[in-house]
Amino acid sequence: MASRRLTIISVIARRLIAALPAAGFGLASGHVRRTAFARAWRQAFEDLGPAFIKLGQLISVRPDEFSDELVTEMRSMQDAVPAVPASVIRNVIRSEFACDPEDLWATFDDVPLASASIAQVHRATLAQAYKPVWGEELPAGTALAIKVVRPGAAEAIRADVAIARSLAERVARMRVARRFDPVALLDEFAATVDRELDLRVEGRFADRFTFDFRDDPKVVAPRIVWPRTTARVLTMEFMTGWRLSEIDVAKANGVDCYALAVHGATAFMRQVFEYGRYHADLHPANLFVTPDNTIAYLDFGIVGYLTPEERMNITQVMAALVYRDPDRALTYSAKLGVNVPPDRVEPVRAGLGELLDGTFRPDGTRDFAHFGLGFLKLLGQHGVQIPSGYGLLIKSLATVEGVARALYPEIDIVETAKPFTTRILGKAMGDPARLNERMPAAIRAALREIVA
Amino acid sequence: MTDNVMSFFAAWMLTHEVADEGLKAAVLRGEDGGPEGMGGGPDAFVNGLAAMVAEEKEKLKRDLEARARGEEVAIEQQTDPAFEELRFEVGELRGRLDNIEGLLETLVRKSGS
Numbered sequence: 001m002a003s004r005r006l007t008i009i010s011v012i013a014r015r016l017i018a019a020l021p022a023a024g025f026g027l028a029s030g031h032v033r034r035t036a037f038a039r040a041w042r043q044a045f046e047d048l049g050p051a052f053i054k055l056g057q058l059i060s061v062r063p064d065e066f067s068d069e070l071v072t073e074m075r076s077m078q079d080a081v082p083a084v085p086a087s088v089i090r091n092v093i094r095s096e097f098a099c100d101p102e103d104l105w106a107t108f109d110d111v112p113l114a115s116a117s118i119a120q121v122h123r124a125t126l127a128q129a130y131k132p133v134w135g136e137e138l139p140a141g142t143a144l145a146i147k148v149v150r151p152g153a154a155e156a157i158r159a160d161v162a163i164a165r166s167l168a169e170r171v172a173r174m175r176v177a178r179r180f181d182p183v184a185l186l187d188e189f190a191a192t193v194d195r196e197l198d199l200r201v202e203g204r205f206a207d208r209f210t211f212d213f214r215d216d217p218k219v220v221a222p223r224i225v226w227p228r229t230t231a232r233v234l235t236m237e238f239m240t241g242w243r244l245s246e247i248d249v250a251k252a253n254g255v256d257c258y259a260l261a262v263h264g265a266t267a268f269m270r271q272v273f274e275y276g277r278y279h280a281d282l283h284p285a286n287l288f289v290t291p292d293n294t295i296a297y298l299d300f301g302i303v304g305y306l307t308p309e310e311r312m313n314i315t316q317v318m319a320a321l322v323y324r325d326p327d328r329a330l331t332y333s334a335k336l337g338v339n340v341p342p343d344r345v346e347p348v349r350a351g352l353g354e355l356l357d358g359t360f361r362p363d364g365t366r367d368f369a370h371f372g373l374g375f376l377k378l379l380g381q382h383g384v385q386i387p388s389g390y391g392l393l394i395k396s397l398a399t400v401e402g403v404a405r406a407l408y409p410e411i412d413i414v415e416t417a418k419p420f421t422t423r424i425l426g427k428a429m430g431d432p433a434r435l436n437e438r439m440p441a442a443i444r445a446a447l448r449e450i451v452a
Numbered sequence: 453m454t455d456n457v458m459s460f461f462a463a464w465m466l467t468h469e470v471a472d473e474g475l476k477a478a479v480l481r482g483e484d485g486g487p488e489g490m491g492g493g494p495d496a497f498v499n500g501l502a503a504m505v506a507e508e509k510e511k512l513k514r515d516l517e518a519r520a521r522g523e524e525v526a527i528e529q530q531t532d533p534a535f536e537e538l539r540f541e542v543g544e545l546r547g548r549l550d551n552i553e554g555l556l557e558t559l560v561r562k563s564g565s
């Protein structure tokens with residue numbers, strides 16, 4: 001533990017010192033200096049492994065707390081980890097099930113399909129037919145993907161978080177960071193990681209997702225084989241297709257990118273605005289497209305939840321963006337816990353208006369990321385605290401936009417949101433309780449117009 | 453008397469026509485509520501909503517015409533969402549039981565060896 005602490009400190013120190021020349025020994029202009037140090041932090045985090053890689057991913061979604069340079073740098077963090085030998089993975093499986101992979105599945109492939117910071121994925125085939133939580137029975141021989149948590153990943157991450165926390169407490173006492181509370185950030189982080197380390201949580205969400213999209217055959221997720229699943233081993237359907245990061249291959253195979261981009265974005269909006277639960281860890285490696293233009297969602301490790309009330313308020317904020325209405329955006333952001341102090345309302349409102357008008361790109365489509373991240377930053381500048389769910393949602397929407405745009409550069413994600421927000425708000429307006437409350441005033445207003 | 457009825461209907465028709473023109477204009481504005489015209493505000497939302505209602509109206513019109521021609525109109529027939537939800541929850545419970553059963557088998561193997 002003590003030596004790990006030393007490793008952490010020395011890796012960070014080494015990277016920061018190496019960045020000194022590029023930073024002009026601290027004398028270069030602000031931007032150059034911050035960029036050089038941000039890169040050093042990112043490299044140090046990559047050197048330090050899973051816990052820090054995840055931490056970097058968390059930093060990349062908090063532009064309200066960290067500098068632009070750091071956020072950009074952390075967003076480009078590489079999650080490529082060398083694979084663990086099959087014998088090690090087999091041991092994890094043995095300790096979870098007290099038998100060999102061959103006793104659990106008809107076949108088990110020792111060559112890993114993918115290797116990420118927390119888990120490694122192997123192919124296998126189903127031994128006996130299984131009826132999943134939703135949908136048709138999976139016949140024997142169905143292709144499977146087995147996700148296995150790397151041995152020691154849980155312990156190593158928890159230990160690293162504990163060390164980082166104690167270092168953060170010192171930093172907090174030194175008051176070098178502006179306004180931001182590193183200890184709170186790490187606690188939030190620890191909670192996220194804990195959830196991600198129990199694969200059953202992820203499995204349950206995947207099944208729920210399949211159910212939510214039961215009426216849309218174009219959006220799918222792997223279904224879970226529960227008798228062969230534990231906290232550290234997840235058995236699920238294998239999804240065939242191309243990762244979005246290999247979109248060029250998909251294009252060459254005749255995938256309709258425009259339809260896919262619109263459909264994918266729509267599916268995400270449905271999760272947010274209709275169901276109030278959404279896949280919050282989208283990146284191009286977690287989305288597959290298949291030759292018949294189906295979108296497969298993978299990896300439900302991080303999920304955002306919204307209460308019906310939050311959902312309605314978020315819909316209102318989105319409508320404000322769609323229809324460029326800064327007052328609406330502020331009113332409903334306040335209900336989401338974004339409390340702008342009274343003396344700040346005017347400048348924030350003005351900044352917001354500018355952002356809304358500036359979201360257009362030269363081709364006339366809107367740029368959500370520009371707006372969303374700009375808004376978070378604007379609030380940060382005025383010392384407004386941002387509820388973490390709000391940041392996560394904006395980041396996710398910005399990612400969806402990025403992904404959709406990788407498919408089809410001219411897509412306007414805000415335009416895609418239009419029918420949703422409009423329909424949902426329209427529906428809410430027809431709510432009898434609301435009508436009852438508002439109708440008398442509406443009729444009075446109409447009469448006043450007529451007699452005037 | 454006849455005069456009264458006439459002017460009443462005339463007024464009624466006029467009101468509708470005016471309202472209709474206003475609505476049509478809103479629909480048009482809503483349909484091409486594109487990038488131009490910064491600072492849309494609450495009116496923009498009303499226009500957008502009007503455009504969607506108009507779409508719904510066209511659909512209704514098409515359905516009615518089809519029915520008049522004696523065609524079968526697919527009225528969106530959905531199973532009661534409450535039942536579907538229930539079915540899912542039962543499925544989920546089954547999944548949890550399957551999971552526990554698997555765990556039990558593992559325990560048996562562990563105690564046997």
Ligand SMILES: Nc1ncnc2c1ncn2[C@@H]1O[C@H](COP(=O)(O)OP(=O)(O)OP(=O)(O)O)[C@@H](O)[C@H]1O
Nearest residue numbers: 114116117118119121145222237238239285299301
């Ligand atoms: N059901 C599946 N079918 C096919 N491939 C899969 C499946 N599940 C996972 N994979 C492959 O394994 C990779 C890693 O899986 P996953 O993203 O779930 O792991 P992770 O450790 O949570 O990664 P991350 O660091 O992105 O959170 C995916 O990008 C995908 O290529």
